[in-house]
Amino acid sequence: MSFKFWNKFFLITAFSFFILTAAFNFTVNPYGLFNHHFFSDFIVIKKHTVSERMQIFYTTIHKDPQNIMMGTSRIGMLSPADVTKYLGGTTSNMAMAGSNIEEQSQYLLYMIKNHSVKNIVWSMDFCSFNPDLPNDGDFTYDRLDSGTYLNRDRKIALMGFQASKNSFLTLYDNFKASDKEKEEYKRVLDDEDGEFQKHMQNTVLTKKEIDDYTAWQIENYPKKFLVVRTFDQPHSIDPNLKKMQTVIDACKKKNINLVIYTSPVSKDFLQLYKDLGLEKTFKYWKKGLADITAYTDFCYLNDITKNPYNFLDATHLHSKYSALLFARIFNDPSVKGPKDFGKYINKK
Amino acid sequence: MLFNSNEFIFLFLPIAFALYFFLNAKVSILAGKVWIILASLFFYSWWNINYLPLIVLSILVNFFISQALMKEPKAKKSYLLLGLAFNIGLLGYFKYMDFFIKNFNWGFGTDVPLLHLALPLAISFYTLQQIAYLVDSYGGLVKEKNFLDYTIFVTFFPQLIAGPIVHHKEMMPQFASLENKIINHKNIATGIFIFSIGLFKKVVIADSFAKWANLGYANVDVLNLIEAWATSLSYTFQLYFDFSGYTDMAIGAALLFNIKLPQNFNSPYKATGLIDFWNRWHMTLTRFITTYIYKPFLKSLGKISFEKAMIATIFTMFIAGLWHGAAWTFVIFGILHGLAIAVNHYWKRSKIGMPHWLAWFITFNFLNFSFIIFRAENMDTALSMFKTMFAGEIVLYEKFGAYLGFLTQYGIEFGDVFQHIKGQAQTVAYILLAFIIVLAMKNSTYFKDHFTSSKYTLAATLIMFIVAVSMASKFTEFLYFNF
Numbered sequence: 129m130s131f132k133f134w135n136k137f138f139l140i141t142a143f144s145f146f147i148l149t150a151a152f153n154f155t156v157n158p159y160g161l162f163n164h165h166f167f168s169d170f171i172v173i174k175k176h177t178v179s180e181r182m183q184i185f186y187t188t189i190h191k192d193p194q195n196i197m198m199g200t201s202r203i204g205m206l207s208p209a210d211v212t213k214y215l216g217g218t219t220s221n222m223a224m225a226g227s228n229i230e231e232q233s234q235y236l237l238y239m240i241k242n243h244s245v246k247n248i249v250w251s252m253d254f255c256s257f258n259p260d261l262p263n264d265g266d267f268t269y270d271r272l273d274s275g276t277y278l279n280r281d282r283k284i285a286l287m288g289f290q291a292s293k294n295s296f297l298t299l300y301d302n303f304k305a306s307d308k309e310k311e312e313y314k315r316v317l318d319d320e321d322g323e324f325q326k327h328m329q330n331t332v333l334t335k336k337e338i339d340d341y342t343a344w345q346i347e348n349y350p351k352k353f354l355v356v357r358t359f360d361q362p363h364s365i366d367p368n369l370k371k372m373q374t375v376i377d378a379c380k381k382k383n384i385n386l387v388i389y390t391s392p393v394s395k396d397f398l399q400l401y402k403d404l405g406l407e408k409t410f411k412y413w414k415k416g417l418a419d420i421t422a423y424t425d426f427c428y429l430n431d432i433t434k435n436p437y438n439f440l441d442a443t444h445l446h447s448k449y450s451a452l453l454f455a456r457i458f459n460d461p462s463v464k465g466p467k468d469f470g471k472y473i474n475k476k
Numbered sequence: 477m478l479f480n481s482n483e484f485i486f487l488f489l490p491i492a493f494a495l496y497f498f499l500n501a502k503v504s505i506l507a508g509k510v511w512i513i514l515a516s517l518f519f520y521s522w523w524n525i526n527y528l529p530l531i532v533l534s535i536l537v538n539f540f541i542s543q544a545l546m547k548e549p550k551a552k553k554s555y556l557l558l559g560l561a562f563n564i565g566l567l568g569y570f571k572y573m574d575f576f577i578k579n580f581n582w583g584f585g586t587d588v589p590l591l592h593l594a595l596p597l598a599i600s601f602y603t604l605q606q607i608a609y610l611v612d613s614y615g616g617l618v619k620e621k622n623f624l625d626y627t628i629f630v631t632f633f634p635q636l637i638a639g640p641i642v643h644h645k646e647m648m649p650q651f652a653s654l655e656n657k658i659i660n661h662k663n664i665a666t667g668i669f670i671f672s673i674g675l676f677k678k679v680v681i682a683d684s685f686a687k688w689a690n691l692g693y694a695n696v697d698v699l700n701l702i703e704a705w706a707t708s709l710s711y712t713f714q715l716y717f718d719f720s721g722y723t724d725m726a727i728g729a730a731l732l733f734n735i736k737l738p739q740n741f742n743s744p745y746k747a748t749g750l751i752d753f754w755n756r757w758h759m760t761l762t763r764f765i766t767t768y769i770y771k772p773f774l775k776s777l778g779k780i781s782f783e784k785a786m787i788a789t790i791f792t793m794f795i796a797g798l799w800h801g802a803a804w805t806f807v808i809f810g811i812l813h814g815l816a817i818a819v820n821h822y823w824k825r826s827k828i829g830m831p832h833w834l835a836w837f838i839t840f841n842f843l844n845f846s847f848i849i850f851r852a853e854n855m856d857t858a859l860s861m862f863k864t865m866f867a868g869e870i871v872l873y874e875k876f877g878a879y880l881g882f883l884t885q886y887g888i889e890f891g892d893v894f895q896h897i898k899g900q901a902q903t904v905a906y907i908l909l910a911f912i913i914v915l916a917m918k919n920s921t922y923f924k925d926h927f928t929s930s931k932y933t934l935a936a937t938l939i940m941f942i943v944a945v946s947m948a949s950k951f952t953e954f955l956y957f958n959f
Contacts, residue, residue, distance in 0.1 A: 131661035134929035138668055142941055149946075283482055289946045 150286040156295035159183060161285040163190045172310040173301045176294035181224060182281060185235065188220045192243055195219040198232050199251030202391035202443060206450040214458040215247045215385075223251075226353065228261045229368040233375050240378045247385045249457075250375075254390075254401070254413055254427065255353040257365040331447075333440060341441035346400055349442075360405045362412035369416045376421055389457055390417070392426035392433050392469075397442040414473070422474035424457045431466030477522040479671075479725040480678055485945065488519065492633070493732050500657040508657060509624045512733070516633040520597065527596040530566075531631070537562055538606040539626050542613040546621070552614055559610040567603045570596055575802030598637045600799060602630050604764055609644045611768055620648035634730040638722055640740040641760040647735070656734035666927045667731030669937050673920045674724025676940040677717045679947050681913075684906055685714035688897045693851060695896040696860050701868035703897050704861055706907065710897075711851045712844045713910040716745060719758070724920045738763075739921050745843070745914040748835035750816040751824075753843065761799075765792050786821060790814035800850070805858065809850045816842060 129137075155166050158176050160183060177183045188196070194217030197203050204223030212219045222239075224231060232250070239245050255261065285291050302310070333341075350356070358364040379386040401410050417423055432438050432449060439445055445453070455463035456470030477484045492515040500508035521528045538559060545555035568576075574590045581588055609626070612618050620626070629647045630636075650656055692699060692707025699707065723740040730737045740759050747753035754762045774780060774788040790811065797810015823830075845862070852858035870888045872880065877890035884890070894903055927933060 129929050129931065129934075131665045131929045134665045134934055135661055135668070137934060138665075138937060138941075141938055145942055146945065287482075287946060292946075 146287060149292055153286050153291045153295050156298055157285075158291065158294040158298040159186070159281075159285050160190070161186050161281060171298065171302050173305055173313050174298055175301060176297045178284065178290065178294075184222055184224065186281075188222045188239070189243065191218065191220050193218040193220040194245065195247040195249065196236070196239055196245055197221040197223060197249045197251070198236055199223050199391065200227055200253045200256060201225040202253055202393075202445065203249070203251035205440070205444050205447050206453065207447065210450045210454040211247075211249055214454060214460070215249075217246065227256060228258065229256045229371050232256065233371045236375050237378055240375070240382055240384060245384055247387065248379065249387045249389075252388060252390045252417060252423065254393075254406075254410060255349070257368045257413055258354065258359045259364045259367065260355045260357045260359055261353055331440070335437060338437055338439065338441065342394065342396055342436060342439075345442040346396060349397075349400070350404060354400070354404055354406070356404055356406065359409060362409045365409060365413055365416065369420065372417075373420050386421070387457060388417070388421055388423040389453075389470075390414070390423065390425050390427040391443075392430075392445050392453075393443045394436045394439045395429060395434050396436055398427075398429065398433065400442075418473050418475050422472065425471045425473045426453065426456075426469065428471075430468040430470075432469045477519055479722065479729070480675055480944075482945075483522075488515075489729060489732070491515075492519075496733060497657075497659050505654070505657055506624070509628060509651070513624065513627050513631055516628070516631040516636060519633040520631065520636060523597050524594075527599075530596050531598070531602060534563075534566060534602065534606065535627055535630050538610060539623060542610050542618065543621065545610070545613050546616075546618065556610060556614040560607065563603050563607050563610070567599060569593075570599055572798075572802045601639050601641060602636065604641055604799075605630060605644070608764060608768055612644065618644065620644060620652065622648075622652065625651045632730070632735065634726040634733075634735070635737055638719075638726075639758075639760055640723060640726065640738050641764050642737060643760075643763070646738060650735050658734075660734050662929075663731045663734050665929055666924060667728040668941075669728070669927055669933060670731065670920060670924045671725050671728025672937045672941040672944070673923065674721040674726075674728060675944040677721030677724065677920075679944040681906075681910065682714050682718035682721055685710040685717070685910070688894075688899050688903055689714050689851070691897040693853075693857065693861075696852075696857050696864070698896050699861075699864050699868060700871040700893070700896075701864060701866075702871065702893050703895075703899075704864035704868050706894060706899060706903055707897055708844055708848050708861065708865065709907050709910075710903070712847050713907070713914075715847060715851075716741075716914065717910075720920070727924070741919065742921065743914065743919045745840060746836070747839050747843075748832060749823075749839055750813060750820045750842070753839060754813075754817065761796065765796050769795055782821075782825070786818040789817050789821070793817065803854075805849050805852055805855060808855070809846055812846050812849070816846075 154162055154164075156171060157164065157166070158174055159178060160174055195208075195211055195215045197206070197208060197211060197219065201223060204221060204225060206221070208219035208221045222235065224235065236248060236250070240248075305313075376386060378384075401407060414425065414427075426433070432445070432452075436442070438449065449465070452463050452465040452469065454460075455465075477488055479485075492512070496508050496512055496515075499511050517528060517532075520531060541555050541559040541562070545552045545559070548555070570593055573593065577588050577590055580586065609618065609629075625648045626644075628651045629642070629644055632642075632647070632651075635642050689707055689711040692703060692710065696704075696707075720741040727737045738760055742756040742759065744753055744757035747756055770788050770792040773791055774785060777784045777788065791814070793810045793814030794807065795810070797806045797808070797813070800806045800809070848861050849855070849858045852861065871891050871893050872883070872888060873893055874890050880888075881890075894900055897903070
């Protein structure tokens with residue numbers, strides 16, 4: 129064959145392949161990356177994701193909410209409906225499990241810059257300030273800064289073998305599922321109503337289960353989230369306090385209402401801080417927070433945190449206290465609960 | 477813009493190609509040349525536009541010094557020294573200043589603050605090419621004096637970032653040739669073919685090894701003996717497939733424009749000695765350091781002798797090591813290679829025979845060990861890796877425990893062998909496959925030279941191209957971008 133024919137055949141075949149693959153993956157949209165509703169009645173179930181972060185991020189930006197909840201899985205368990213109740217509008221829970229302050233700040237700064245956010249509820253976790261806590265594997269520092277990662281996400285969702293495989297699997301799941309299953313899935317997905325958290329609220333764990341989960345966390349957290357290399361030196365958290373300050377400054381500049389609180393953890397976990405020699409850093413952290421912003425503190429011994437069975441494990445408050453926690457933050461006396469749960473702290 | 481990115485493959489390259497030949501055919505050759513310079517500078521600026529003025533300044537200064545040098549023979553030595561001072565100063569400032577300050581502080585107990593300068597992309601490559609042009613201008617060996625051709629010679633995007641290190645004598649006549657301004661379907665087909673081989677090498681092979689190598693070097697303190705070997709071999713193969721893959725893509729992209737870049741690799745892991753290796757590995761660097769460092773240095777030592785040649789070799793390899801980066805690991809890497817080449821020369825001189833397989837075995841293992849020093853962040857990490865490779869804990873597959881359980885009394889354990897590098901049987905298969913490819917197969921230069929427009933080459937190219945583009949879940953940088 130001639131070189132000219134060889135070239136033409138190569139170009140037509142290769143580009144047809146990529147265009148068809150991209151069109152297929154765009155239509156099925158297995159990761160929910162593209163903001164369209166093609167076949168939305170049929171393609172409902174989307175279980176084959178590549179990254180939880182990616183899914184949370186794109187779900188949030190497509191929703192373009194007025195209120196954002198940010199933090200680790202500790203706020204991830206709480207209901208957006210309880211925030212909407214006080215702030216109005218629409219709320220997205222953008223919690224990133226196991227994230228550090230760097231990662232949370234990056235996502236918040238992106239949302240502040242590119243979306244019309246009015247309120248941010250930011251839950252502070254002592255572990256997130258650990259300078260030795262690495263960023264999650266699918267997060268890079270330039271992810272949101274340069275926009276390159278967004279392009280990479282699109283490329284991953286459109287052209288890769290993995291995306292095609294997940295598109296086929298997504299189609300298969302939806303062929304198999306009954307209408308009732310799809311309906312249920314849709315309801316749970318739509319966390320505006322706090323369906324996931326409602327599900328968690330109805331979750332009843334036995335005391336033994338809670339004890340087991342707590343013991344697991346106490347044993348394993350020092351290996352990752354509470355690994356101590358420099359964390360026992362109070363000033364080691366200064367860079368993370370600075371990162372937090374950049375978000376506070378960005379909110380002020382854009383006139384965004386920033387609500388900050390510290391997540392409650394059980395007494396066993398508070399004891400773990402002491403056992404790991406982190407007491408000084410813990411005190412410094414709370415003082416550091418007060419120096420830069422007013423916040424509501426829940427992370428101390430009180431009637432809720434003293435009882436480990438108010439939690440799902442050592443650190444995740446049971447979702448049934450979601451309403452109480454936000455009632456204390458937003459000064460709503462109508463929700464009843466222990467009086468010593470929640471203290472307003474400011475620099476004074 | 478990376479060669480393996482969608483932006484490059486689907487936008488930049490087709491646009492640069494189409495407009496270049498359109499301008500050549502419909503407007504003028506001059507317009508085509510200006511276009512390729514602008515496209516190359518755009519390609520360069522994609523990473524960081526802040527370094528664009530630096531490369532432009534470097535081109536202007538070098539070109540005008542070389543012109544002055546050729547016009548004024550009486551002052552040519554002064555001009556040469558001025559040009560060399562400019563180039564070495566530029567490279568020294570951006571690449572080696574912090575290294576110098578660190579060592580100065582260490583040596584004199586001072587506390588001079590570091591400058592923390594980012595290394596301008598490609599500075600090591602374009603500086604070398606321009607030094608060669610200056611030195612040859614001084615020697616009266618330069619015939620091509622057109623500014624646009626000179627600028628294309630330095631900036632031509634396929635070779636700009638990480639070589640091959642081209643020589644003005646082989647490039648500038650190609651840019652000046654009118655024949656090269658017409659679309660050549662054979663070159664396009666060959667270019668696509670060789671580009672696809674390079675893309676496949678990078679994305680499918682090198683990036684797979686990169687996962688294991690990176691995890692291994694990040695967890696060097698906890699590796700077992702087998703993991704340590706898998707890590708070192710993974711990096712040795714990653715380095716070759718990454719850099720030779722990049723070179724193939726560069727050669728392929730250049731061929732689309734009817735430009736032939738020089739060969740940079742010739743199956744280096746088939747080498748049976750260090751002299752042989754450096755004639756097969758990064759061949760354009762070897763050519764440069766031989767012509768512009770080794771020969772002048774040896775000449776400066778007076779009457780040539782074998783011993784002086786060995787001193788010049790070690791010195792040249794020391795410079796080659798330092799050229800790769802401002803760290804003691806690179807210096808040690810260079811000196812070790814210099815010493816190994818000297819030993820190789822002594823051995824050759826002694827005329828003692830050695831079986832071919834043994835020569836290969838010694839050479840490959842030397843390379844694998846020296847690449848540990850090349851890759852490690854510091855000598856402690858390298859030494860830790862060496863220690864684990866020879867005295868680390870031995871862990872065998874859990875399943876073997878049923879038959880070989882008695883080995884536990886000798887300290888051998890059974891469990892997850894590749895736990896810390898997240899490897900599996902696939903790791904072993906990749907390493908074996910890589911050995912087969914580098915030892916038993918022809919290299920891409922051979923395939924390029926024997927390329928025909930058959931249905932087999934078409935099918936192979938389509939498969940490699942589609943698989944590589946589809947597997948590139950994220951665009952990883954090429955290793956030689958750091959040097």
